[in-house]
Amino acid sequence: MGVSNKAILCVDDERTVLLGLRDQIAKHFGDRYRYEIAESVNEAWEVIDELDQDGVRILIIVSDWLMPGTRGDEFLIQIHQRFPSIVTVLLTGHADETAIERARQYANLHAYIAKPWSEETLIDVIRSGLGKLDDESSDCLCG
Amino acid sequence: MQSKPYKDSILIVDDAPNNIRVLVELLTQSGFQVAVARSGEQALERIPEATPGLILLDILMPGIDGFETCRRLKANPETRDIPIIFMSALTDVVDKVKGLEMGGVDYLTKPIVHAEAIARINVHLSLRQAQRRLVQEEKMAALGQLVAGIAHEVNTPLGAIQASISNITSSLEQTLKELPILLPTLSPAQQASFFGLLDWVRQSKVMLSSREERQLKCTLKQKLADYQLPHPDRLADTLSKMGVTAALDPILPLLQAADAPAILETAYQLSIVQNNSRNIQLAVERATKVVCALKNYVRQDMVSAPVHAAVAEGIDTVLIIYQNQIKCGIEVERRYASLPQLLCYPEELIQVWFNLISNAIQAMNYRGKLAIATSKQDEHIVVQIADTGSGISPEIKARIFEPFFTTKAMGEGTGLGLSIVNDIIAKHHGRIEVESTPGHTVFRVWLPLNFSALESNRIRKQ
Ligand SMILES: Nc1ncnc2c1ncn2[C@@H]1O[C@H](COP(=O)(O)OP(=O)(O)OP(=O)(O)O)[C@@H](O)[C@H]1O
Ligand SMILES: [Mg+2]
Numbered sequence: 238m239g240v241s242n243k244a245i246l247c248v249d250d251e252r253t254v255l256l257g258l259r260d261q262i263a264k265h266f267g268d269r270y271r272y273e274i275a276e277s278v279n280e281a282w283e284v285i286d287e288l289d290q291d292g293v294r295i296l297i298i299v300s301d302w303l304m305p306g307t308r309g310d311e312f313l314i315q316i317h318q319r320f321p322s323i324v325t326v327l328l329t330g331h332a333d334e335t336a337i338e339r340a341r342q343y344a345n346l347h348a349y350i351a352k353p354w355s356e357e358t359l360i361d362v363i364r365s366g367l368g369k370l371d372d373e374s375s376d377c378l379c380g
Numbered sequence: 381m382q383s384k385p386y387k388d389s390i391l392i393v394d395d396a397p398n399n400i401r402v403l404v405e406l407l408t409q410s411g412f413q414v415a416v417a418r419s420g421e422q423a424l425e426r427i428p429e430a431t432p433g434l435i436l437l438d439i440l441m442p443g444i445d446g447f448e449t450c451r452r453l454k455a456n457p458e459t460r461d462i463p464i465i466f467m468s469a470l471t472d473v474v475d476k477v478k479g480l481e482m483g484g485v486d487y488l489t490k491p492i493v494h495a496e497a498i499a500r501i502n503v504h505l506s507l508r509q510a511q512r513r514l515v516q517e518e519k520m521a522a523l524g525q526l527v528a529g530i531a532h533e534v535n536t537p538l539g540a541i542q543a544s545i546s547n548i549t550s551s552l553e554q555t556l557k558e559l560p561i562l563l564p565t566l567s568p569a570q571q572a573s574f575f576g577l578l579d580w581v582r583q584s585k586v587m588l589s590s591r592e593e594r595q596l597k598c599t600l601k602q603k604l605a606d607y608q609l610p611h612p613d614r615l616a617d618t619l620s621k622m623g624v625t626a627a628l629d630p631i632l633p634l635l636q637a638a639d640a641p642a643i644l645e646t647a648y649q650l651s652i653v654q655n656n657s658r659n660i661q662l663a664v665e666r667a668t669k670v671v672c673a674l675k676n677y678v679r680q681d682m683v684s685a686p687v688h689a690a691v692a693e694g695i696d697t698v699l700i701i702y703q704n705q706i707k708c709g710i711e712v713e714r715r716y717a718s719l720p721q722l723l724c725y726p727e728e729l730i731q732v733w734f735n736l737i738s739n740a741i742q743a744m745n746y747r748g749k750l751a752i753a754t755s756k757q758d759e760h761i762v763v764q765i766a767d768t769g770s771g772i773s774p775e776i777k778a779r780i781f782e783p784f785f786t787t788k789a790m791g792e793g794t795g796l797g798l799s800i801v802n803d804i805i806a807k808h809h810g811r812i813e814v815e816s817t818p819g820h821t822v823f824r825v826w827l828p829l830n831f832s833a834l835e836s837n838r839i840r841k842q
Contacts, residue, residue, distance in 0.1 A: 250707070251536050251537075251540065251666075252587055252662075253536075253537065253540035253544075253659045253662050253663045253666070254536060254539055254540045254543070256540070256544070256587060256655060256656070256659050257539070257540045257541075257542075257543025257544045257547060257656065257659060258543055260543070260544075260547040260652055260655075260656060261543050261546060261547055264547065264550055264551075283591070284591065287591065287594075303532055303704060303707070303708070304707070304708075305707045305708060306708065306709075308708065328539075329532070330531060330532035330533070330534070330535030330536045330538075330539065331531050331532035331535065331704075351535070352532075352535040352536055352538065352539035353535055353538035353539035353541070353542045354539055354542065354543070355542070356542075356543065356546045359543075
């Protein structure tokens, strides 16, 4: 069995959140994807570049909103400009309406999840995000 | 705001029994609670025990006169805010002016005209109350701004806890199915290394970054291949997820088992239980800190005795409350010396740090460097708060501690922050200095370590 060349990336400045998230997502999707975590936007870009070099495709990014340096909505907008096919999800403890609106408009935000989140919501959002990819993209996930 | 009954009490300080009788009658009829002191000395003795809402102070008295009594009341941070109305038969303008200069709020000429006296007293009582309410409202407004940020601070650990619980539940469910079947198939040596592995995972507090995990996986794969073990890929995958950076020798018996991948998978599930439990603990600590910080901030105006406390803790409380506004654009440098505890009013000091830090953040427009340092100098604890903000121009530097002095837009600042800071520091017998050039502003607070000696000195002097 080879290691998947498709990844789900979680970005949050809080390690406890990252660990919880990663284990949660891994539990549901098993070996199908790689689960990457980054503690800051800078680290996220590093991970993205590395994965890019290794030929791994990031399908979904789940990002916190309030982080040092760049905010989640700005980050997702930048992501969308460079990788328009990546599905973007905001996860935040505090809903800033304008930021969410901005992300909807400029980052094609797939969903916004409020902290504390329920596992069901998170998994549904990721699943529907992946589903959206299947519909849109030509390279199919079968096989 | 409900005013406490004693706040509406009035203390008459006069040596003439006749005057006292007339005033007591008048004031009682008008619904005030009245207390009497027959000399300046007696007044100074009594006031700390039962703080009146207002003082009617005769000027000419044997012993210390009204002016001196007033001076001493104004010198004490605890009594300086009580409004004082001077009374005297002196109609001399010079005396009226002197009384007002000494900090009196008004002047009544004897013989006292009843209606006028009551009207003036009422005006000053309600002014005082309005002022107190304003200070309170200011604090509440600041609190309101913080609530949104704090929602994030609390929801984040809550989210982590919720996720971790669901992870623990499913991992437990899975291992409970597998473990009873798996364990009997393991030799004693294999069992020992199974539990050894779990111990190792529990004790290693590090959480690897994705990149470290990937590098670890590569290294592990190589090592496993060197040992000529089957399934190096799957084993490396599971081991790296568990963050196993230790030598592989102790778990070799396990890795050599025929169903090593399944065994490791079970160990991994158990490590999820361990890691997520620790995660919950961390998250609870985080949430507790935030809640404590909030409680510290709101607890206030309690007439309490000073206690020994660590100054740095109060500063950290404020930094926790402000975490959100700080973390996006402000670099915080904390240099705390190891210091003795300080006898102080910790909640009030928190307000000092709160105001100084929020001023600094605002002056930097939420971007820049906030440097906080504590040290011990000349039997004082010195707290220094520096920012890289706009700075304070020389023209206004002398005025910033005045109540209601602000350069901020309407609704942004009331200008009460630094005057509150000043009062609280005075209460601690400390002092505050400020140095500022554009791009570098430092507030330095000096708090004496011999608070109790200074305090008893003050009381003796009265
Ligand atoms: N660190 C600082 N850098 C630059 N200016 C400052 C700084 N701290 C205080 N000031 C100046 O001093 C003034 C008075 O500060 P103060 O804290 O008393 O009131 P405020 O901040 O304006 O309002 P409030 O604290 O009530 O919200 C400020 O308006 C600002 O002009
Ligand atoms: Mg202020």
